[in-house]
Amino acid sequence: MQILHALADPARLRIVEAMRAGECAVGDIVERMDIHQSGVSRHLGILQKAGIVQMRPDGQRRLYSLRREPFDQIDAWVAGYRRLWEGRLDRFGAALEQRRAAGKTNPEENP
Secondary structure, eight states, X not given: OHHXXXXXXXXXXXXXXXXXXXXXXXXXXXXXXXXXHHHHHHHHHHHHHTXXXXXXXXXXXXXXXXXXXXXHHHHHHHHHHHHHHHHHHHHHHHHHHHHHHHHXXXXXXXX
């Protein structure tokens, strides 16, 4: 998943976190990060190519904002694993409950 690959870089993940509040100019992101403007621009280019951010020009400035769709894709991907683990945990809980119930009816089996 290209989205996860793009977010795997700690600097890009911090940029995305910095943009959670809304649209940002490159200069605003540079002020929040410990990265030079050229580095921020390079990371924003990678995030834009991955479809995570979008850019709109505003005179001389370039304003970046997060796109919803990639985060919906991540949520859907994680939901599949969540269902898998919830099912396993539900079965584990049921097995524990059966074991407890069996122990209450026959205390000699559980020392």
